[in-house]
Amino acid sequence: MPRPALLSPFKALGPGLVLAAAGIGAGDVITATVTGAQFGTRLAWALLACVVLKWVLNEGLARWQLATGTTLIEACMQRLPRWVSLSFFLYLLVWTFFVGASLTNACGLAGHSLFPQWPVWAWGALHSVVAVALVWVGKFELFERVMKLLVGVMVITVLICAVLVKPNVAELLRHISWPVLPPDSGKAVLSIFGGIGGSMTMLCYGYWIRENKWSGAGHQRMVRADLLLAYGVTLIFAVALTIVAAGCNAAVINGSGMALEVAARLEAALGPAGRWAFLLGFWCAVFASMLGVWQGVPYFFADFMAQRAATPTDGEEDLKMTRAYRGYLLFLAGPPLALLLAGRPVAMVVLFTVIGAFFMPFLALLLLYLNNRRDWVGGLRNGPVRNLALVVSLLLFGWIAITELKLIFSS
Template identity: 45%
Template sequence: MTKYQFIGILMLNVTQQYRLRPSMKLLKNLTLIGPGFVVAATGLGAGDLVAAAVSGASLGGQIIWAVVFGALIKLALNEGLARWQLSTGSSILQGWQQHLPRWVNGYFLIYLLLWGFLVGAALMAACGLAANALFPQLSINSWAVLHSLLAVLLVLFGRYSVFESAMKVLILLMFATVMAALASLDLSGINLQQTLLTDTGRQSHDNMVLAVIGGVGGSVTLLCYGYWMREKAWHSSAALPLVRVDLIVAYTITALFGIGIMLLAAKAAPATIQGTQVLVAMADELGRTLSPVFREVFLLGVWAAVFSSMLGVWQGVPYLFADIMAARSKSKQLAAADRNSWAYRSFLGYLALPPMLLLLLGKPVWLVMLYAVTGAFFMPFLAITLLYLNNRIIAKAQRFGIASNMLIALALIVFAFLSLQSLFK
């Protein structure tokens, strides 16, 4: 059995389990969805773009399957998070607080503080780079600061409906620009030979495959989906079919976008350039190969991708901090759903301001190492807790089926391997 057949069987099982048959009801649901677009746009950050671009430049289309597989297991994880919240009425962080040892939320709080500091700086730098490539009149750091402050204003003074609409526009913009570039390029000659981890014969290629699987669709931002569900008033298990449609649309877009970046990079990205500069190099090459307009169009899509990720992180991640603070204070009020709470606004400021120092000073080695150690356990931990909570705690009628358990178990294996690799490489 090839990896494509295996992934196809898993997708068929998921479809059968979720009973996703074409119907007028399904078409009506498509007009109601929204949080999925938000989580998709938030999860497609600079790191994901770079991983897909570098992989495409080095391996062509050989590891397209890794994008599909990564999106599939992130879909399963997010569905598990939604299943828990809709079945119990509590967030996953509240579930950890109630059913797991007390140190769990303490560990996550430490990781969240490190994650917010480093990812905040990375998103600012990526937004600054994309904007500077379009409008070089301002420096990268100036653009980075302006984007961070603009995101704060949009979060503080915009309703959720405005935020969701903005994210839909941004994800449409980034998706359309990549598809337009793909449609204009001659993609013949791209290597699509099937490649497994053991087929590559080189450790660097294995690392690229694992980076693509791990990066597609986000990590901590998966947890934000539950708070965006609350904003849409999806509160009971009756909303689970709608959530599944929402997530399938979201991760289909995520997979197609990742594949598009990979194929564009196979034609337009120099394999010698690493980091976020590879995206600018791709734009320059598209401008030479097609027309100067395509350089600007592609950079606009890159900007939409990284700014939507910043906006989603700035809006969604403070909910997590507010939820932890509510649990630690024994508060019975769902402070995590209140964007006016002190905890939410404090963490928003923490994301938007202190990371600016890293733009000037660089990342201290000890901070990066601590982040790597604490972060290595997050995704395996999330998979384990979902297997436990959604098979033992919630009502039997709402528990995982065979397909969900298989996908979550696969996620556990993949991310455990990634974690060990990051710690011992």
Template identity: 40%
Template sequence: MLGTAVLWAVVVGAFFKFVVTEGLARWQLATGETLIEGAVGRLGRGVVWLFLPYLLLWSFFVGSALMSATGVTLHAMLPVFEDAARGKVVFGIAASLAGLVLVWFGGYRLFEAVMRACIVVMLVTVVLAAGLLWPGTLPVLEGLFVPRIPDAGGQGLSWTLALIGGVGGTLTVLCYGYWLREEGRTQPDDLRVCRIDLATGYLLTAVFGLAMVIVGSSISIEGSGAKLLVTLSSRLEEVMGPVGKWLFLVGALGAVFSSLLGVWQSVPYLFADCWGLLKGGVSDASTRVDTQAAPYRAYLLLIATVPMAGLFWGFRDIQLAYAVTGALLFPVLALALLIFNGRSQWVGPAFRNKPLTIAVLMVVLLFFSWIALRPLV
């Protein structure tokens, strides 16, 4: 068990993701292009042919992992199946179809409203659960400001790296640019609003992550796979009573379903944009992806159905595949932002990378390269 010693890793992970996403927003507001559009315009369409296989692979593993996580959570809340693995499959499929219907018929505004509700629920419930299990102010402060990596049976480093890499999403940071267009933020003057928006979002992400670590560090459990959350919720009920158990489960459901909904809504933007670029389409700052058109809807159907096959894999295996494929993208993003935002001819002197940003992006490049290569080596 890692305990509160790794609270610092949550903050580091959220900060890394903030720097990368801010760089993506800065590029788009300066040029009117998403990063993919900018790369194709300067490097050619070969960028899309390199990116699409990764997008398909990532979509399968992440789609499966999110269905699996949502299915496990729903099974813990409604244990109508004796076999936890079966409950994971049934509930995971149901959650995926629910997300599909919401995105298909609701559009961006309904998605935005549901996401906000899920985020509020998950923050309030999990933070309350962490408060009920508060381990003490001193251990929490030490975990935040004194970086340590516990041994954890020889797995402390691996779990700490996974915690840093898993905070705040992976490929979905590329989708932030499409949300900017949906919100009508297309001018360089909008950068200040974007920075406030991103800082608030990643601050809330860090708070949620800290609360989850505190909850996990306060309960000693054994077990793995689909039964793990059932066991955890039972232990929480012993320690905090039914209220504490349900606070945690409702918050966990808000977290995993909002993640699923976010991926279902946002990732088809990437495919639709790539499709348009391959056909020679040119976007400008105000061009929105047509979410009613075939490319977007076809990929939405694909991501909500094909990864269901992964529900029959082991819970741990699919989560590991998700972590590895997600980590592979971040070194590429960091390198691209170092190059693209490093040229005044492309973004202008005011939007060019500052020395501190360059230093952080170099750390992100090296760190996520290490995360991506460790499981393979």
């Protein structure tokens, strides 16, 4: 196996940073902010545990693709019973509608927080149209550059705010390293594992590493480092959000004034610069997530259609130019706009994270099956440690999904 060609450091960091930007988004921002307002940094250990498990799952996905040259969707279509791919496809349709609603609402909330002259629904529709235009006419290189810029601004601004409010570092380190469950924190822990680090967006990574020509076992180390960067950025951003949200009014945080409440707290502590820095970072986070989802998720549908028609594809450039890709992009950005009129942006994001939680146990189970077949993945099969981590993921995320389902039917 030839060694992979050397890439410039900035280029090599591309897929992981794009994944971090797409995966952080609305669910992470709202979950971490609400958690910080209610419990400060006392649940930082859950943030760390969550990103570790998400790293394990995404590394398993990438390892399957490096070993076989096929995406997870191709694996479902080619190697598993038909009912698996059909169920996955139906879930994708439902998830897509709610992720579209979640992100348009979150972007509307971010835009309205910066410039309240326009209502949330107008800002949400504008962001959706701009994201569609960037994906439709732009090549992957432009998309990647924009995503890197957004993730850089969002992390730096929120991290600077977190440092300037002078958190208790010793206490933060203790909360990260030693699990504790404050009273009434069970639901918050469920939200962290269900909402931090993305769910279906993890599948986008396979298409983005194709753009960077990463294939074969020789790229395994590079992919692991890249994913470590992605989830390291996710953890830093989430912890920083809990720090800046600590001390905020929890009742206000759960409503549409969430961003303004945190911004007001930072303005009182740091002056106007603190307010605008947070609002800018908040906007970058949710718009980067929208842009990443608008660019990455239509690949899933196009991949399904290509496999169903037994049409050979030549990487994701072919998929991106198909009618299936462009039609699904319009579906993702269009019909969910109707939910903007509901006027409950935070509720839309929370509902999306609940729906996304059902994907995680399915993914863990799939990777336990696929990546233990030596005749399929060869030397890249799971080891005992990875199998243990996947079993833990399956049990944990399965329990979360069942709990969320009970909450839905009991409410």
